[in-house]
């Protein structure tokens with residue numbers, strides 16, 4: 044059954060992304076401050092509906108409030124006051140925070156992704172500090188309890204910590220994953236049942252983009268879609284999107300992008316003069332060596348694509364997998 048929200052988001056051209064409220068400038072932190080994130084609050088907001096949520100405030104904690112922290116206690120991860128007063132009863136906020144994650148997803152079943160505030164015992168999606176009661180040093184292997192609830196319930200949905208989004212490669216990767224995940228959601232909403240043809244048509248424009256991210260996933264998808272095992276399409280579809288989303292998590296780099304560009308250049312054998320081909324090769328090399336950004340060889344090659352018969356190459360998402368206005372490929 045498709046919810047009204049899913050249908051409404053399908054009709055909108057904008058992404059819908061959950062986000063830690065403090066990243067949008069809401070003064071909800073323990074110290075009544077915020078952690079406004081420029082990319083999210085100034086740029087992403089132009090192409091996405093950002094849904095702010097502060098789970099600590101949502102479970103009834105006041106602002107300002109004493110800080111809380113994760114504690115590995117009796118084999119469970121508890122979330123407690125950082126500095127309890129002597130004689131205070133130990134309160135574990137973890138169950139309430141986890142319940143908020145379920146509530147949020149039930150209210151927003153049409154999310155395309157989530158951006159979490161890094162390092163938070165509630166919201167951090169990686170490397171959260173977890174204290175231990177046995178006297179051992181704190182570790183940095185934890186996941187915020189609210190974030191863990193969101194990720195467990197929507198394991199394929201792209202998520203990222205805001206701090207990591209400051210890295211241009213990770214930022215670009217997140218936007219790629221948002222686009223793929225959203226396209227898949229919309230495909231599923233538009234069909235009662237998926238056919239083999241649906242999977243092949245969906246994947247075809249992503250082929251070179253996936254090749255840039257993960258050769259392993261690229262080969263695995265090829266094997267899956269050949270379907271030598273004659274698996275039912277619904278089972279195959281679940282495996283396909285899991286492999287695809289996993290593959291896109293791998294960060295593409297100058298070597299892998301150069302490899303894709305060279306592959307695509309192979310299509311031009313009969314359609315480019317020797318000079319044009321040499322110019323293209325030289326641009327790919329300059330990009331590979333870190334002299335120019337990805338956008339430089341891409342623009343030149345895209346200019347030549349119209350010379351090719353058919354539209355297989357021109358329809359590749361690789362040319363522009365996200366909003367051009369963000370200028371993400373000028374920074375990688």
Ligand code: SF4
Nearest residue numbers: 064065097160163166
């Ligand atoms: S990190 Fe999460 S819980 Fe902490 S203030 Fe921000 S939104 Fe609230």
